[in-house]
Amino acid sequence: MKAEPGELETGYIDGVELTTGDSIDIPALVLNGVEDGPTALLFSTQHGKELQGTEVVHEIMHRELSPERVRGAVIAIPVANPLAFMHATYRSWIDNRDVGYVNVDNPEGNTTERLANAIWSEAWSQADLVLNYHCNDHPDSLYFQIIEPTDETEADLKRAAQAFGVTTIRRDDRVDQGPSPVGSDTVPTLSNKGAAEGIPELMVEFIDGRYLDETSLRVGVDGTLNVLKEFDVLGGDPTEGPQEGITVVPCKYTGGSGVNRAHGMLRNDHGGILYPRQSTGEFVEAGEVVADVVDLHGELVEHVEMPVDGYLWAYAGAQQFATSGAMQTIESGGKVVYAFTHEPDPN
Ligand SMILES: [Zn+2]
Structure with a gap:
């Protein structure tokens, strides 16, 4: 899908078909600014029961941004794995695969690989910056962001993390959680292939993903607008320092050292x-x-x-x-x- 300069388009990225022949496509919004500039991707609900980022995307795309205010473009995917979302499961119910952990270079591969390939070709590969929204389950969870920098993305990820302003956790090699998106494994996942091509990805975690809450919405909207300002997609300067009213464990990426x-x-x-x-x-x-x-x-x-x-x-x-x-x-x-x-x- 495409939007002309000055337009917001809503539509779908072609996905897969069920046994019934019904299409399961990926909802997307493309907001093309009047002026040229970078492209940001807002990416939510890779895991089908993590809903908070969907509302953040709705708020940002329909109420906070407009084509007159945006330099460049903002692509938004409110529900990245509709197969998982339709059954409220973490991964695709059809093959139990995670759209963020499969090979994106296999358009003739299995069902979830085809979804990942569509997301890669139509959205992720076009982006200069990705915000990837997730949720934990327990209401006492921290709002935080994970960065997994490469030499090429470190500087941009530091700017993005400081602008978003929640606890930043660095991961250089995932421990005990399966293959790292950017680490030693060579599967070209969305994150891996993106990192290899120098596309910085900020992975943000909200709390309990199953019910929308005002704090997640505020943290998500404020953080995202700050990042868009930091990267000149939006005019104005980002707010300094960690976000207020939430627990932050400081580090050099957010309000401190170390x-x-x-x-x-x-x-x-x-x-x-x-x-x-x-x-x-x-x-x-x-x-x-x-x-x-x-x-x-x-x-x-x-x-x-x-x-x-x-x-x-x-x-x-x-x-x-x-x-x-x-x-x-x-x-x-x-x-x-x-x-x-x-x-x-x-x-
Ligand atoms: Zn998740």
Whole structure:
């Protein structure tokens, strides 16, 4: 799809067909500014039950931006995986694949690869900057952003992170979560291929994705407008410093020094009900209890301890329905909580 200069077009990127022959296409909006400039992609709901970014996209595209105010273009995809969204599942219900983790270079591949190829060709590859909106499940989760810089994207990602203004967690190699989008694996995913082509991607995480909330909307809209200003897609200067009214763990990318670095997922041995015992964004010493597991008789069966000095960003839970966090329960080796560390600057 295309928009002429000065126009906002809504439409669909051609996707796939179900067994019934019904088309499952990807909704998209293209706002082409009167003046030339960079192209930003606002990308939400790669995971089908993560709704907050959809509302951020609606607000930005219909109420905050207009073709007269935009230099360049803004492409927006409010629901990137309609197969997952239609069943409220994390991944595609048809093949249990994640549109963000499959090969984008395979237009004749499996169902989810075809969706990824369509997104890559029609949107991601056209962008100079990508904002990729996700959500955690637990209402106590931090608002945060993950960056995974390459030499080429580091400077732009630092500017984007400072402008968005939430806790920034750097990941150089994903721990315990499958292949890294930008790391050592060579699968040309949306993130991998984008990074290889020098397209900076800021991955933003809101809280509980299943119900829209005002704080996520405000954080998403304010952060996104700031990033668009920082990259001159919008006129004006971004607001300085971290966003107000939310917990921020400072680092050199957001309001401080040092680096927050992803540590990975803490896991458990015993199954039952999961009881979080710490707050996200608060310092937790190594050895402190972060969660308890209580079995179905009501007996405490496990303390899960913090392995390092650091912080938590989100409690998760059992992995039923092809996702974590659907319920406050847990199986052995489940997803208890995500942790990160803060490394001070050397000297
Ligand atoms: Zn997600």
